[in-house]
Amino acid sequence: MKFQKYLLIVLLCFPFIGIAQYQFTGEVDKDNWPEAVYLSLIEDYRKLSGVYPEQIIQKTQPDSLGIFIFVGDHLPKGNHIYKIQTHNCSGTEEDNVHFDGFCPKSKEILFIAKNTDTIALPFSFDQEMFCKVVSTNQKSDAFIKIDSLIHEMQYAFGKYRSTTSQKINAAKWLTTLQDYAQEQNEPLLELYVYSFLSNKSNELHKYYLEDLKQNAYYDELLNRLQQQYPESPYTEQYRMELASDRFLSNPEEHTAKKPWLPIIAILLLLSVVLNLFQLYHHRKKKAVSHLLKEQNLTPQEQKILELILQDKTNKEIATTIFVSVSTVKTHINNLYKKLNVASREEVKSLYTSS
Structure with a gap:
C-alpha cells in the first residue's frame, strides 16, 4: 500500500511521466473524512467557499491510505480558480445543512491552475490536510x-x-x-x-x-x-x-x-x-455552526476555543498547550472555518449570544 505514497511524490517531481495533462493529487484523513473528494471549477468569485453542485467537474474516492488523484485534459488552457473539497456529512445532514452551498462539516482548499499543471496537497505540520499547496504553477498557493x-x-x-x-x-x-x-x-x-x-x-x-x-x-x-x-x-x-x-x-x-x-x-x-x-445566510451559518460545534471540533481545537474565550493571546495559548505559535495559528484558522467566523471577536460574540 506504500506504492500510492511514492506515486504521489513521483507525480509531483516528474509530471511529464503522467499521461494526462493535469494531475491534482493529495491526501485526506480517512478516519475523520471518509467521504468522496470533489474538484470544482469556480467562475463566480462570490462562490469561493461552500458546496455548489454546478461547480463540481470531477469526483473521486480516496484509496485506503487516503490518497486521491484527479487527472485529465479537459480543463481550460489558461489559469482559473479551482477548489478541492470533502465533507463528512451524512445524507440526512446534507439535506439539512447543504443549503445554498453552506456545509459546516467540510474541508476545502482554493488554488489557481491550468490544464497542464501538477498540484499536490500533502499533509502539513500536525498532519493537517488542505493547508499546503505544492505546484508547478507559481500562482497556486497564493490564496x-x-x-x-x-x-x-x-x-x-x-x-x-x-x-x-x-x-x-x-x-x-x-x-x-x-x-x-x-x-x-x-x-x-x-x-x-x-x-x-x-x-x-x-x-x-x-x-x-x-x-x-x-x-x-x-x-x-x-x-x-x-x-x-x-x-x-x-x-x-x-x-x-x-x-x-x-x-x-x-x-x-x-x-x-x-x-x-x-x-x-x-x-x-x-x-x-x-x-x-448574504445577511440571511450569514446568520444561518452562525446558527448551524454553533449547533454542530461540539461534534465538529477536535479536542485540541476545543482547548484553543476555551482559551480564546478567556482572552488568551496566541503566545499564551501555545505555552498552555505546549505547541508552537505557528501551530496555534493553524488550529485557529481551522477553528474559524468550522465555526464560520473570521475573528476572535466573532467567536466570542457567537458564544456570548448563545
Whole structure:
C-alpha cells in the first residue's frame, strides 16, 4: 500500500511521466473524512467557499491510505480558480445543512491552475490536510498567503476597536492586500482580495466604498482583467459589480452624469437583494455552526476555543498547550472555518449570544 505514497511524490517531481495533462493529487484523513473528494471549477468569485453542485467537474474516492488523484485534459488552457473539497456529512445532514452551498462539516482548499499543471496537497505540520499547496504553477498557493494577511488584518481590527484605529487600519490593509495581490501579476488573485473587501457583511466594506471614490486601482484591475481574461465570466462580473458599487459610493454624482440611470437603479436593487440574501445566510451559518460545534471540533481545537474565550493571546495559548505559535495559528484558522467566523471577536460574540 506504500506504492500510492511514492506515486504521489513521483507525480509531483516528474509530471511529464503522467499521461494526462493535469494531475491534482493529495491526501485526506480517512478516519475523520471518509467521504468522496470533489474538484470544482469556480467562475463566480462570490462562490469561493461552500458546496455548489454546478461547480463540481470531477469526483473521486480516496484509496485506503487516503490518497486521491484527479487527472485529465479537459480543463481550460489558461489559469482559473479551482477548489478541492470533502465533507463528512451524512445524507440526512446534507439535506439539512447543504443549503445554498453552506456545509459546516467540510474541508476545502482554493488554488489557481491550468490544464497542464501538477498540484499536490500533502499533509502539513500536525498532519493537517488542505493547508499546503505544492505546484508547478507559481500562482497556486497564493490564496493561502492572502488568507494569512487577512487573518493578520482581522486580528488588528479585533485588538483595537476604536473608530479612529479602525479607519487607520482599514487604509493600511486595503493597500497591503491590493499591493500584494497585484505584485503576483495574476488578476484572479486581485479578484480574491476584491471579493473579500467588497463583501457587504465585511467590516471593511464602508472603507472600500470610500476608497472606490478616489483610488484608480479598481479601474486598473478592470483593464488587467480585460487584457488577460477578455471573454471570462470573472471580467464581466467584476465590471457589473464595480458599476453598482460606484453608484452606492456616490449616487448623486452618477445620477447627474449618467443618462442610463434606470440600469444603475436595477443594479442597485440587485445589490440590496444580494446584501439581504448574504445577511440571511450569514446568520444561518452562525446558527448551524454553533449547533454542530461540539461534534465538529477536535479536542485540541476545543482547548484553543476555551482559551480564546478567556482572552488568551496566541503566545499564551501555545505555552498552555505546549505547541508552537505557528501551530496555534493553524488550529485557529481551522477553528474559524468550522465555526464560520473570521475573528476572535466573532467567536466570542457567537458564544456570548448563545
